[in-house]
Amino acid sequence: EAQVTQNPRYLITVTGKKLTVTCSQNMNHEYMSWYRQDPGLGLRQIYYSMNVEVTDKGDVPEGYKVSRKEKRNFPLILESPSPNQTSLYFCASSFSGGGDEKLFFGSGTQLSVL
């Protein structure tokens, strides 16, 4: 089954404790992206990747890191999480990132930073 898999589904952590949210897709997609969703603000793009070893900033990249060492994986790293990073996070992918392609979303990761 074609899917984007995120883990964990829920995560509670404390300020400053490094964490990684994993994202994996099985569709051989070149393009992957991370979004955060906050009430009243919709989905805001954090980082995206056009292919292996090619990443770029979205609209809200501060406090986040990403890497794309393999085509299928695109982890989101919070090196020193803060409470303002409490949010619902979604990973998404598409074949090449073109504007005429739909995005496939993961199930989301609800992160709480205390």
Place this chain on the structure above:
Amino acid sequence: QQPVQSPQAVILREGEDAVINCSSSKALYSVHWYRQKHGEAPVFLMILLKGGEQKGHDKISASFNEKKQQSSLYLTASQLSYSGTYFCGTEMTGGFKTIFGAGTRLFVKA
């Protein structure tokens, strides 16, 4: 720049129609529409490309006015299953950065 969606919320009775609008101040290449149920991932509805087109399937359709940089999503004869938050996502020429609106919450009651 984030597209503007209107209305922010709408309540319908089953069988009623609704229109959700999405407008951008930038020249657009495409507009995406997604629906999200509470606590779930957004689900793709349709994409419209510049050139001014209209699309639809079942009772959900959409249009894209390239001159005005506006798109509208039309929900006819609404069903309970239509409840959720609807997002438009816009792409400017060049792709790679789908920018989403803040969403329109739609609630259909029996």
